[in-house]
Amino acid sequence: xxxxxxxxxxxxxxxxxxxxxxxxxxxxxxxxxxxxxxxxxxxxxxxxxxxxxxxxxxxxxxxxxxxxxxxxxxxxxxxxxxxxxxxxxxxxxxxxxxxxxxxxxxxxxxxxxxxxxxxxxxxxxxxxxxxxxxxxxxxxxxxxxxxxxxxxxxxxxxxxxx
Amino acid sequence: xxxxxxxxxxxxxxxxxxxxxxxxxxxxxxxxxxxxxxxxxxxxxxxxxxxxxxxxxxxxxxxxxxxxxxxxxxxxxxxxxxxxxxxxxxxxxxxxxxxxxxxxxxxxxxxxxxxxxxxxxxxxxxxx
Numbered sequence: 001x002x003x004x005x006x007x008x009x010x011x012x013x014x015x016x017x018x019x020x021x022x023x024x025x026x027x028x029x030x031x032x033x034x035x036x037x038x039x040x041x042x043x044x045x046x047x048x049x050x051x052x053x054x055x056x057x058x059x060x061x062x063x064x065x066x067x068x069x070x071x072x073x074x075x076x077x078x079x080x081x082x083x084x085x086x087x088x089x090x091x092x093x094x095x096x097x098x099x100x101x102x103x104x105x106x107x108x109x110x111x112x113x114x115x116x117x118x119x120x121x122x123x124x125x126x127x128x129x130x131x132x133x134x135x136x137x138x139x140x141x142x143x144x145x146x147x148x149x150x151x152x153x154x155x156x157x158x159x160x161x162x
Numbered sequence: 163x164x165x166x167x168x169x170x171x172x173x174x175x176x177x178x179x180x181x182x183x184x185x186x187x188x189x190x191x192x193x194x195x196x197x198x199x200x201x202x203x204x205x206x207x208x209x210x211x212x213x214x215x216x217x218x219x220x221x222x223x224x225x226x227x228x229x230x231x232x233x234x235x236x237x238x239x240x241x242x243x244x245x246x247x248x249x250x251x252x253x254x255x256x257x258x259x260x261x262x263x264x265x266x267x268x269x270x271x272x273x274x275x276x277x278x279x280x281x282x283x284x285x286x287x288x289x290x
Contacts, residue, residue, distance in 0.1 A: 002214040028264040031238055040212045065179040067189050069165060072177070072238045072277070074267035081267055081277045082175065106176040109168065109203070109227075111189035120211060128236035142219045143207035150192030151205040152176070154222055 002039035005159075006046060008134040027126035031070040031133070032105055032157060034060045034119035039140050042121075048131045057123060061114035062130040066147070068114045070128050071105040073157075090160075097162030108152035119145040122155045165233045166286065170225035171197075173273030177236065183286060186230065190288060196224035229274060231282035240266040240280040 008024075015021035033048075035057045042055050049056035050063075061068030074083040082103045090096035121140050127133035137159055145153055166178045166186050180186040196203055203224035244263045249256040262269065271277045 002212050028261070029238055029266045038210065038212045040214065061179075067178040067180055067185075069177045069179040069236060070238070072267060074265060074277075075261070076265075076267075076269075080270040080272070083267075106170075106174050108176060108178060109189040109193035110178075110205075111180055111185045111192075128238045140210060140212050140214065143210050146206040146208065148205065149189060150196055150203065150224070152193065152203040152222075152224070153205060154220065 003137065003139040004039050004042055004044065004046075005137045006135040007044050009136045010044075012136075026075065027134075029075060029126075030073040030124055030136075031126055031128060032073060032102075032122060032124050032155065033070045033130070034068070034107060034141075034145075034153065034155075035121045035123055035138070036060055036116050036118050038120040039138060042138075046135060048123075048125070048133060048135060050131045057121075057131075057135060058116060059130045060116055060119050060147075062116065064113075064115040065130075066112045066114040067108050067110040068147075069107075070125070070130070071107060073102045073105065073124070095162065097160050099158060099160040101156060101158040104154050104156045106152050106154050108147070110147040110149060110151045112149050114147055117146055119147075119153065122157060124157055124159075163235060165236050167231040167233065167237060167276055167278065167282070168227050169229040169231075169274055169276070171228050172225055174225055175277050177238070179236075183232075186286060187289075190227050190230065193224050194227055194288070197226040227288055230286040230288060231276055232284050232286050233278075233280060234283050237276075237278035237280040237282075238266045240278060242279065 015024040076083040087100040123138035204221045
């Protein structure tokens with residue numbers, strides 16, 4: 001599966017964790033959105049944008065929501081709500097690292113076809129305004145998902161920091 | 163700008179944006195009918211454009227909606243007022259208290275409770 005850690009996630013490590021930056025700070029809660037753009041055509045410095053060109057990330061439902069909205073993941077570990085499960089460690093030198101998987105999030109129910117429709121990736125981001133905020137990391141969906149009345153989508157994001 | 167937090171019978175929760183209650187009920191009732199008749203809620207899936215996409219395509223059952231809370235804005239946009247004079251302990255403990263207070267998410271919601279700190283404007287009644 002194609003996955004991508006965007007520039008902002010790297011900046012959180014270098015500027016916030018190492019340097020205690022007061023401007024590059026993590027959000028109070030994470031949000032997660034769905035994009036029409038597959039990870040393979042994105043870049044580390046991709047941005048959310050309604051303008052579909054280059055490496056921009058376009059969010060589904062940004063013209064007509066039809067039930068779409070970003071979901072939230074709390075910045076806590078193994079609490080009662082939707083947050084992150086206890087992380088695990090893979091000691092393999094070349095491919096290992098610490099992994100964190102969130103609780104499964106549910107989108108919808110959709111009331112019809114959102115515009116744009118057809119999710120090809122999920123992105124962990126911040127803020128609730130569509131096509132805005134900082135992308136942190138994302139991955140391809142298992143298939144192109146085309147939504148209709150009564151559908152839901154379920155995503156379980158994982159980050160492996162190597 | 164109405165956002166609807168939907169709580170499903172198993173404790174699953176989601177936030178959805180609908181133009182009005184009629185659109186919300188159309189989606190919720192369509193999903194509920196699938197749950198009652200045991201149909202999946204999986205959207206239409208077609209081959210992913212990336213050859214690296216996962217091979218396994220998931221499917222899941224529809225779940226019966228039991229509660230719907232209506233908000234005037236996305237409940238994740240909640241910005242609390244923090245009384246810094248109430249902070250206690252070491253500087254790191256104070257940072258943790260601020261971080262917890264700043265979160266839009268409720269710290270320990272029950273399975274059928276809202277997952278947000280923001281107070282909903284109202285609750286939408288689900289028929290049947």
